[in-house]
Amino acid sequence: xxxxxxxxxxxxxxxxxxxxxxxxxxxxxxxxxxxxxxxxxxxxxxxxxxxxxxxxxxxxxxxxxxxxxxxxxxxxxxxxxxxxxxxxxxxxxxxxxxxxxxxxxxxxxxxxxxxxxxxxxxxxxxxxxxxxxxxxxxxxxxxxxxxxxxxxxxxxxxxxxxxxxxxxxxxxxxxxxxxxxxxxxxxxxxxxxxxxxxxxxxxxxxxxxxxxxxxxxxxxxxxxxxxxxxxxxxxxxxxxxxxxxxxxxxxxxxxxxxxxxxxxxxxxxxxxxxxxxxxxxxxxxxxxxxxxxxxxxxxxxxxxxxxxxxxxxxxxxxxxxxxxxxxxxxxxxxxxxxxxxxxxxxxxxxxxxxxxxxxxxxxxxxxxxxxxxxxxxxxx
Numbered sequence: 480x481x482x483x484x485x486x487x488x489x490x491x492x493x494x495x496x497x498x499x500x501x502x503x504x505x506x507x508x509x510x511x512x513x514x515x516x517x518x519x520x521x522x523x524x525x526x527x528x529x530x531x532x533x534x535x536x537x538x539x540x541x542x543x544x545x546x547x548x549x550x551x552x553x554x555x556x557x558x559x560x561x562x563x564x565x566x567x568x569x570x571x572x573x574x575x576x577x578x579x580x581x582x583x584x585x586x587x588x589x590x591x592x593x594x595x596x597x598x599x600x601x602x603x604x605x606x607x608x609x610x611x612x613x614x615x616x617x618x619x620x621x622x623x624x625x626x627x628x629x630x631x632x633x634x635x636x637x638x639x640x641x642x643x644x645x646x647x648x649x650x651x652x653x654x655x656x657x658x659x660x661x662x663x664x665x666x667x668x669x670x671x672x673x674x675x676x677x678x679x680x681x682x683x684x685x686x687x688x689x690x691x692x693x694x695x696x697x698x699x700x701x702x703x704x705x706x707x708x709x710x711x712x713x714x715x716x717x718x719x720x721x722x723x724x725x726x727x728x729x730x731x732x733x734x735x736x737x738x739x740x741x742x743x744x745x746x747x748x749x750x751x752x753x754x755x756x757x758x759x760x761x762x763x764x765x766x767x768x769x770x771x772x773x774x775x776x777x778x779x780x781x782x783x784x785x786x787x788x789x790x791x792x793x794x795x796x797x798x799x800x801x802x803x804x805x806x807x808x809x810x811x812x813x814x815x816x817x818x819x820x821x822x823x824x825x826x827x828x829x830x831x832x833x834x835x836x837x838x839x840x841x842x843x844x845x846x847x848x849x850x851x852x853x854x855x856x857x858x859x
Contacts, residue, residue, distance in 0.1 A: 482792045483838040487677075487831035488626050488654060488771060489796060493720065494679040494832065500723035501681065504716040512713045513704065522715045529722025533686050536725040537671065538662035542691070545705045546718050549685040550653040551577040552698075553672030556687055556709065557649040558582070558620055560695040561670070564589035566617035571595045571603050571632075572814040574622050578651055579810075582620075595621070600765035601630035601815045609640050618647045623666075624655035627798045627811045627827055628762035629771025631659065638667025647693065653677050653685075657728030658737060658768040669693045675717065679832055680724035684717030731832065740830050741769025743839050747828055748772050750843045755850050761812055761825055773812075775825040779853050784826060787849050793842050796827050 484492070493501075504525060510518030512526050530541045537544070547553045554577040562568050562585055570582050572594050582592045593611040595603050603621055619641050623634050634650050641648035649670035652661060657678035663671055671688040675681055689695050689708065701710030731737045752758055757777035776784060781797040788795055798809045808822035817825075828842075 480792045481841060482794070483834075483841050484794045485828045485830060485834070485838070485842060486794045486796045487834075488629075488827065488829035490676045490682060491679045491831045492833055493681055494724070494727060496727060497680050497720045497723045501716040501720040504719050508715075512715055513702065522713075525715060525719050525722075526713050529718045529725075532722035532725040533673075536656065536661060536729050537673075537688050538664055539688055540691070542706070543663075543689055545687045545689055545708045546713060546721075547672075547685045547687050547709060548683055548714070549676070550575070550651065550672050550674035553653075553674070553685050553687040554578050554620075554649075554651050555581050556695070556698050557670035557672055557689075558585070558618065559698055560708075561647045561649075561693070562590055562618045563696075565615065567591040567593070567613045567615045569593045569595065569608055569611045569616060569619045569621075571597060571621050573597045573601060573603075573625055573811045574620070575626055575651055575653070578620055578622065591615075597811075597814050599816050601625060601628045601762045601811070602765050603632050603637075605633050605636040605640055608637050609644075612640075612644050612646070616644065616646050618649060620649040620651070622651040622654075623671075624652070624658065624768045624771075625762075625811060626654045627809055628765075628773045628815075629654070629767040629829075630762045631655070631766040631768060634666050634668070641669075642667050654771075655768060657724070657731065658770055660732055663688050663690070670695075675721040675724060678724050678728050680720040681717050684714055684721050686721065727832075736832065737769055740832070740834070743830055743834065743836060744770055744772050744828070746836075746839055747842065748774070751846060754847050761815065761817060770830045771827065772829075773825055773827045775817075775821050776850055777821065777824055778857050779824050779850065781824050781826055783853055784849065787853060788845060791845050791849065793845050796829075797823075797825065798827055 510522045512523040530544050533544050534541045558581045595607045648668045650668045653674045656673040669690040674685040699710040761773040808819045812822035
C-alpha cells in the first residue's frame with residue numbers, strides 16, 4: 480500500500496543529510512563533550528558547530544543557545560527559569576499544553592496567570608496583552624505559530640510591549656522554526672523554544688534561546704553544562720543532527736523550497752473546499768505558516784475520518800499528537816469560538832520537506848470519496 484504522511488506538525492522524518500550528520504557520533508566519535516582529551520574535544524567541536532548553526536537560524540549568538548531535550552523542556556525552562564511565587568504571568572488560551580500546564584503549575588506555586596483569549600481567526604490581540612500588564616508582571620509567554628491551525632501570532636508587537644514594560648518575553652517557536660524566518664532581535668523576545676523533531680531532526684533534542692543578561696534559573700542541577708543553564712551530558716548525536724537540520728531549514732527558507740510547500744498546502748485547501756460541501760478552513764484570514772491547514776468537515780467525527788484515511792494510506796490528525804485520544808474537543812479551536820461539534824469534525828494537514836505533488840494528488844484522490852462515505856453513514 481502507498482503511504483503518504485501529512486502529520487508533520489506531530490513529528491517529521493529525519494532527513495538523510497541529518498542522519499548522516501549524526502552517524503559518526505554514535506560509534507566512532509563517542510567522547511563526552513566535557514572531557515579534555517582528544518575524544519571529548521572532537522565531540523565538543525561538533526556541539527559548538529551545531530550551536531553556531533542553530534544561532535544562525537535564530538539570528539542570535541552561539542552563547543545564547545541552550546540545548547535541551549525538546550520543545551516541552553524548552554518551554555518549561557523558559558517559564559520556570561524566570562517566574563516564581565508572587566509573580567504575574569501572561570499567556571494565551573491557545574498555547575501548547577507544555578505552556579498551559581506549566582502555567583497551571585505556576586498558579587499552584589503562588590503565581591498569578593492571565594489567559595488572553597483568541598479571536599475567531601485564532602489571533603491574540605496585542606492590546607489585550609498590554610491591558611493585562613500589572614506592576615508584578617514578570618513574564619509574557621505567547622506562542623509564535625499555533626500547532627493546530629498554523630496561525631502566526633503578532634509576536635513582534637507583543638515583544639515591543641514586553642520591552643516597554645521591562646517584562647521578560649518567551650515565545651514557543653516550535654512550529655515556526657524552519658517554516659518562517661526567525662530573528663530574535665526583530666521579535667524582541669528574551670527566550671524562544673524550538674524542537675528538533677518538528678524540523679526533520681531526531682526526537683529528543685531541542686534548543687532554548689536565552690538573551691544575554693536574562694537571569695535564568697536552571698531546572699536541572701548537576702554539572703556546569705550549557706554554561707550552568709542545563710545540567711547533563713550533552714546528547715551529541717542529537718545536537719549534531721539539530722545543527723544540520725537548522726542549516727537545511729535556513730537554506731529552505733532562502734531557496735524557495737518552503738514556499739513550494741505552501742503552494743502544495745494551498746492546493747489541498749482549494750481542492751477540498753471546491754469539491755466537498757460543508758467544509759472550511761479554521762484560522763482563515765490570519766497569517767499562517769505555509770505547511771499547515773486545519774479544515775472542518777461538518778457532519779463527520781474527525782477521528783473516524785482520520786482512521787478511514789489511514790486505512791487507505793493517508794496519515795493526518797485531528798490536532799496535537801499529545802492530545803490524541805482526548806474526549807474533549809480541541810482547546811485551541813474552542814478557544815477560537817468554534818463549536819464543539821465542528822471542532823471534533825476538524826482535521827489538520829501538515830506537510831514536510833519530504834512531501835511531493837504526487838503525495839498531494841494521492842491525498843486528494845482519497846479524501847472526497849471517504850468524506851462522502853462517512854457522511855452517508857452518519858446519523859446527522
